Amino acid sequence: MVHRHAASHLHWDLRLEMEGVARSWAVPKEPPGERGVRRLAIMQPDHAVEYMEFEGIIPEGEYGAGKVEIWDKGRYALEDRGKGKLLVSFEGRRLRGRYLLLNTAGKQWLFFKTGE
Ligand SMILES: [Mn+2]
Incomplete structure (x- = not known):
């Protein structure tokens, strides 16, 4: 799933x-629906699975203050996994098809679509 925060x-x-x-990455720009766009994705601490249902307002003064909405949701399949690499197949409303997450350095990953 993807929160818009x-x-x-x-x-x-x-x-x-x-x-x-819930393994988590913060993506500073909108996740791509098509191939050819690579997004930076910064790995975040794991969250509780239940947090994936959260929508609402994080109050002023708290970490991450602001509106949190569910932007996408659906099943996914882990197709391949290597060191610093996750190939996933999404069945979301917005994100569909194969996507790659590639660890480039430290907490920095690249996130992009590779196929239908
Ligand atoms: Mn966030």
């Missing part, structure tokens, strides 16, 4: 349920 800087939080937690 209008915090001090608008971003999208990509969350994949994996090993009992």
